[in-house]
Amino acid sequence: MSDMFDGADRVETYQEPTGSRIDRKALQAEFAATTPPPTKPARKLLNKKAWEKYEADLEQWKRDVRDARLRDSPWPRAMNVLVTNKKGSSGKTPTTLCTAGALASILGGGVAVFEAADTVGTLLSRAEGTATKGLVEMLRNADQLDSRAAVESYGLKQGSGAMVYGSVARRRPWSGADVDTMREILDMQFLVTIADSANNEMSAAFGAALQGADVLVIPTAMSFDSVSAVIETLDFIDNKDKSGLIPYRPDLWDRTIVVVSPDGRVEDPEVSAKVVEVLRKQGITVVRVPYDDHLAEGRTISWSLLSDESRLAWSEVAHLVGEKLHLAITTN
DSSP: OGGGGTSSOOOTTOOOOTTOOOOHHHHHHHTTTSOOOOOOOOGGGSOHHHHHHHHHHHHHHHHHHHHHHHHTOOOSSOEEEEEOOSSTTSSHHHHHHHHHHHHHHHHTSOEEEEEESSSOOSHHHHSSSOOSOOHHHHHHTGGGOOSHHHHHTTSEEOTTSOEEEOOSSOOOOOOHHHHHHHHHHHHTTOSEEEEEEOSOTTSHHHHHHHHTOSEEEEEEOSSHHHHHHHHHHHHHHHSOOTTSOSOOOGGGGGGEEEEEOOOSSOOOHHHHHHHHHHHHHTTOEEEEOOOOHHHHTOSOOOGGGSOHHHHHHHHHHHHHHHHHHHHHHHHO
16 A cells, blocks of 8 residues: 555646646746655545545645745845734734744744834743843944844844844834834844834834835734724825825735734634635735634743644745745835
8 A cells, every 4th residue: 555655646636726826847847856745545545544644745745845935035135024003912923923933944044023113012021032132232233233143142042043133121212213224234134024013103113114114914813903903004005194104105015914813702703704805805915823822821932832733824924925025026
C-alpha cells in the first residue's frame, strides 16, 4: 500500500481553488526543488485514517509552497503595514503582534513592530521580554543608530523573530515627524514594519502612519460598535477629510484586510455571515481567526503558545498581507 504514495501517481491534476492567482505550471517550475504533494490514492483502497493523512499532507504541502512564495517576495523597498480601528478593545495590539509573529516565522525575521500612538499603549506589556529603553531613547539617539545591532538594542526580540519597539514610560504625544523618523530608522533594517495605532484618527501620529502605509489591517470583534468603527475607517480612507488632518488614501481600499477576531461573547452566526458578506461585496478582504484563550488573557503574547488552529489562521493573515504588499508595489 505504501507504494501508492511513492510512485508516479503524483497530484498532477490538482487544481487550485476557483479564483486563485496561482499559475499551476509556473508554480511547479518555480518550486521544483520543494517537496512534491503526496500521491493521491484511490479512496476506496484506503481506510479513513490513511485518507485523512493524505489530505493533511496535501494541505501542508500547499502551505509550504505559499510560505516559499512569501519568502521570495521581490520587494524593492521596506514595506509598511498599519493596524487600526478607532474603537478601543478591538484587538489592535494582539492583531499587530500575531501578524508580526506569523510574518517573522515565515520570513525568518525581518519584521518590526512599533508604537504609533499618541500615548503609551499596551504593546510592550503584551510583548515577550522586559524593556529598559524604547522609542523615546531611540529617537533621542537617532543619529547614532548606524547598525542593525544598535537598532535592535532598543527593542524586544520575540520568539517568532519579530522585533517590538514601544515606550517604557509616560511620554509626550508623538508628532507626525516622530512617526516618520521611526519608520526611516526601521526601514533601513527590516523588510516589513507594522504600526500599532491608537483610537484617535485625528492625531498627527495616526496621520503620518496612514500616509506611509502600504497595507491597512483592521481588527474587529463581531459586535455592532466594533463593526461600525470598521465602516467609519473605510469611510475616511475613501473620502477626503475636510479638516485635512486625515490623509486621503483611496488606494488603500484594495489593500485593506479586515480581521474578525471573536472576543468570547456569544455571536449570532447569521448576523456575522451577513456582515462579512457586505464587506466582501465592497471588495474588502475579510479573514476570520479563532478565539484563543492565550490572547484573551491580556498577558504576554507568545507565538509558540497560540493554538495550532490560531497559528494557521494568523499565517493566513500573513499571506494575505504579503499579497497586498505585492499589490502595493505593482500598482504604484
